[in-house]
Amino acid sequence: MRYYVLLLLFIFSLLSRFYLLNTVPPLFDAQIQILRLSSAVLNILSIFLLYIYVKKTLNNTKIALLSAWVMATLPWVLEQGRIYSYASNSLFFLLLFLLFWISLNNLLARFILLISFFITLYFSYPNLWIFKTMPVLDHPIIFINNLFNLLSPDNLFFRNFTFWWGGVKEVGVMYILLFPFLIFGLLEIINHRRYKLLYPCLFILFLSVVSPSFPESREFYFITPFLALTVAFGIYKLFLKGIQPLFILIFTALITYEIIQFFHYYYIHYPQDIISNKSNIKDPF
């Protein structure tokens, strides 16, 4: 059964990443074409890496499948998977690193892995601020302000501001309908003392909050697999509590509608926005 689901996910990912890849968003530089292709491939692979990572960590195929599904449909992941994005490409290496990390028990091996990861990150994400500059933190309040901004409902569900001129501004990091599952998943993860799942989030949050390029903290993109995992955890635990089939049906219908809305916006309105913002876009993507 799970292979059928994975196959469906693969087909969905292929279609959603490659359909009109060179025209949506509009391509301003032909050289980017091949880079977009590699981004899309790594993006799809990231989804399956997340599946393996969750399966290994939680030993639960259903949550792993749900995580992969959520990750594959997240608006931000779709957006980044179809452009040349350092953040999206590096996420693949981050997931690969995490996968090896949980497989290794030897301290030295883990240390070498960590060093290797940072070297890979240096090449896959050369713009990452930690390799170029120091964090900007004039006042502790700025740190808290940035944290609240990144975690605001507005950024998470309605208006992703981390890629202002080039991103899909009409939607947030994730769909609104996933909000209750995110909260429930978070509470359940804490309730089950699965804190370890969220440790990388703390590092990613710190990295994004002190980023000199805030509010355009693209590093925050690294959090998407963990958001997907949390949502999946929430969905799974809620369904375990014996949810009515009618509720599942309504939820499925509504989330499908929200995803279709996103695709409509993505293919019709997003290219229009990009063309009108062309003068503000510095680097082609």
Place this chain on the structure above:
Amino acid sequence: MRAKIILILILFLAAILRIYYLNKIPNSLYTDEVSQGYNAFSILKTGRDEHGSFLPVSLRSFGDWKPPLPTYIMIPFVFVLGLDENAVRLPSAILGILSLVLAYQLVLSLFPGRNYKLALFTSFFLAISPWHILQSRSAMLVMIAFFFYISAVYYFQKGLHKNSFFILSFLSFSLSIYSYYGLRIIAPFTIIFLLLFYRKNINFLSRGFVFGVIAGLVILLPLAINLLQKPDVVLGRAKTVSIFYDQGIKLRKWELITKDGLANPLLTQFFHNNYFLYTRDIVRRFLSHFDGKYLFLQGDTVDPFRIPSMGIFYLIDSLFLILGAYKLYESKSQSKYILLFWLIIAVVPSALTFITPASNRSFNVIFPLILFIALGMTSVSKRIILSCAVSFIYIISLVYFLNQFFINMPLNHADWWRYQLKETAKYAISHEKKYQNVVFLSNYEMTYVYILFYSRYNPERFQNEAVRTHVADPFGFEHVESFSKYIFYNDLNWKDIKDNRLPNSLYVVPLSQSGEETDYTKLINYPDGKAAFKIFL
């Protein structure tokens, strides 16, 4: 006994924070406070409001149809103290203090088993809450509504054990409906929820329950009659601030449809329809009330509900709020469902308006949020060193708030509370005898009501003299054009009329219109020395 002594100490602290310099801080009555005060005065003297309506069920005021109860509650205070700032604000301050007692009792009834520590923490955090203090020190309706709402829920809980308390509960629900428009959504849904939630514990045929329902309905009868006579009035200003009144979503829909260029209208309708756009907007506005930046850093950005450079909660509250929410989630108590419902329903009316997040409209949510903080605090209070550190941070936070609220705000943000209108009105009143006319160019400000308030103008005379537009401006307000020797120009600019002035008249001109002109007679300044109005002859 020990808990009661601590509660009395908390109430004492709350009273100091709410009553000290009540007439001076905030340093002017806001327009709505002045209006309520004068209408209370008018009803006291003539039995009619400023518009001449006899014992109104909704106060027309500026055309915003204010809920009546806060004004009626002011009447005895105006009678005893005279028409002044204290008389206007004392009801909110007193009910604000009493709401702490109700919160204490409510926590004990929601979490049975001598949970005194949690109840005391709840009262204490309400006592020092910047949000609660701000609303207690101003007559902006919601504190009165909060008092009756929390009282209604508390007596409902008590009614489960002794039926006669249902009478108090339903009376309080009805009174809350007369206190604030948001409660016209919150109260009925709360009643339905509580009835369903406790359906197995309520004896629906008991005398207390039946009398309670009847008493509640009788109290609501005048409102129901008013609803039949003037359906628009019952929702008052709620209508003009509603997202359905605002053009934002409609314009966005039009823009998206235009950009779509789809030939099939059904497909266009599928993607860009009111259901989706409005639902999305409502959810966005709802969630904005739980944004950390709004709650803990920035606060409300709309006058007069702002506190300089801080949120409506202390920053440190954020930690305990999260901890408390989790503690409640893992607890077995059934009361968590009541609190979850409260948390949601209290924000719904605000989410339906187009200026969000709104601390005023969502004020009822303060109780569950403070309870979360208190719950979070109970889980660390056993660790002495941690408790000391947390107490120290709270003391620093409180001192910071007191500085911002009692010193910084009156000095540097006096305009938030319309200090300039008070000072201008006082100046005009003291000089009116010398002039034939006093003309205000007021940019849609309701200066007339400050003149009425500070001159204690004879209400009967005003009811007969007032010349009104009776037509709402773009913000939904109606204006007074003149009364006695006072004239109010809202659509005229000083540059257009300064060469054709009325003889022997005093002109009050806002700085935005008078610019750099120096031939003024008097300058009305803010406390920080910045000019607000120029007076010309």
